[in-house]
Amino acid sequence: MNKFYSESLNEISIPKRFDKEKLHAFLMDALKNSLNKDEVFRKLIINVSKNYPRFPLKATQASEYIRLLKSLSRKVAREGYKLNEIIAFDSYQSDIPYIIFSNNTLGNYTISYFHEYKARATGEHFRRNYLLVRGRPNLPDRKRAIQNYFQMMKPIQKMFQALIKSQFKLWLLIVLSNSESIKEFAKGPQFLSLKKIDQKQFESLATEHSEQLENFRRELYQLEPDLFRPTPDSDEPTQTMWQNMIMLRITE
Amino acid sequence: MTKMSARMYPDVCVLLTLDFEQTLLLRKCTLFKQSIQRLNINCYLLSTVKKIRKAIIEEVVEAGGNALRGLWFHLSMAKGAGLPYILENAVLTEEDLPGIKQFFREKILTQQRDLSKDQIQIQEVWAIDTFRNMENSYNGRVPVIDYLKRLSIKHNDYYVETKNSILRTENDLNLLDEEPVNPNSVQITDLKKALNEVGFDDDEDLNHISCLKWLKQNRGYVPVFATADRALYECKDIIYEHTGVVVEDALYAASTYKSVMKKPWPVRRA
16 A cells, blocks of 8 residues: 555645645555554455465465455445445535546445455356366466466456546545645545635546546456346336436437 | 348437336337347447437436535525534424425426436435435434435435446447547538427437438448437438438337348448
C-alpha cells in the first residue's frame, strides 16, 4: 500500500494546504490502525501472504491459499456493503453529480466481484493442475502450474489495480478539496461541495474512473459472467421504468 | 455453420432492456435472440447508440439522486430542525407520509422530461414501500437517517443492476462494436419531415436510422432495424421509402433478414 498511496498522491494535484509526505504518513497510519482494530482481517492478510503460491508449494498450502482467498472475498463483499452505506449517506450531503456516488458504488461491487472471481479461478486452477495430479508429484509440472497461474491472473490483476487506483484518486481529490486540514480529512467533511474542487482535474479523474470501470467490468464479464447474474426479482416500479424506457424520447 | 457476410443492426433500445420488460416484450426479445443465434447472424452495436444509452442512464440516475437530496431537505424542514437533530433523533411516522407524497408530486411537476418523471414516480413508490418495510421493525417510528440511507442504497443498487443487465444482454446477443458513425453525416431531413407529419419524432431512432443509411451507402451492408416499438414499426414504409432501411418487428426480424439475404445484392464495397 505504501507504493499505491505514493503513486496515487503523485498522480493528482492536491490543495496547497496539504503536504504530500504528511498525507502519505497519515494514510499509512490509518491503514495500520484499521488493521490493528480488525484482528480477523489482519490475520487473514498475513496468512494469505504466508501461503502465497511460491515453488515449492505443498498441496496443503495450496488448499489453504484457496480457502483464504474465499474468506477474503467474503470479507471484501461485507466491507464493500459498509462502504456503500457510507456513500449512500455522503451522497445526501453533497452537490457533486450523483452519478459519481453511483459509480463509486458500482466500483465497490465490481471490486467484490473480482475477489470472488479470483477465489474461484484460483481454486479451479490449483485443483486441476496441482491438487488432482495423481502419482508421484512431477516437479516441473507443478512449477509450470504456478507460473501459469500468475500468467492467467496477470492481465486482469493489472486492470484491477488501475481501477482501484482511479477510484481512490477521485475520492482523494473530492475529500481533500473539501477539507481544511488532515484532521477534517480524517473525520470526513460535513459537506462535499463541487465548487471547492478543481473542475478540470475532477472531470479528468471522473472520466478516467468511469472508463476504467467500464473496461474492467467488460473484461471480468468475459471471464466469469455468473458474477453479473440478476438479482432474484426486480420490483414492480423498476419493471415499469424499463417498460417506459422502451418508448424513450431523447428530447421532448 | 458459416457466418453470413452481411450484418444486422438490432434496436439497442429494446435489446438493452431485456431483463426488466413486461413479460410479453421480454418473450419477444428472447425469441429474437434465439432466432439470431439459430441463424448465426452477427449483431453489431452502433457506438453512437451506445453513447446515447449511457447518457440516458446517467440522466435517470441524476434525476433520481436529486429527488432524494430534495427529500432529505424536505424532511429536515418538516421536522423543524437542522442537520444534527435529523441525524440523531428524528423519526418518520405514518403522519409524515402525506408530506412525502406531496413532495414527490411537486418534484414530478418540475421535471422537463418524461423519463425523469418516470424515475421520480419509482422513487415515490420506493419511499412508501421502504417505510412500510421498516415500520414494523421500528414500532412505527422509523429513524430518518436510516430510512434515507436505505433509499439511496436502493437507488445505487438499481444503477448497478442496470449496468449488469446491459453487459448480460450484449453478451447474450454476442454484440460486437461497430465503427463509429456520426448520425449527422447523412441528411435525413425529408424523412424527419415525413415522420413528423405522422407524429413520430424519436430522435434516438432517427439518429439510428441515419447511421444505418450511412452504413448502407458507404459500406454496402444490409441493415434490418429490429424493434419492439410499435410507433416505429408503423412508420416502416415511410422509412424504407426515404432511406432503404428495413424496419421489422423483433419477432420476424431474423427471418426477414434471411429472406433479404437470398436476393442477389451488389458486392460490398471496400
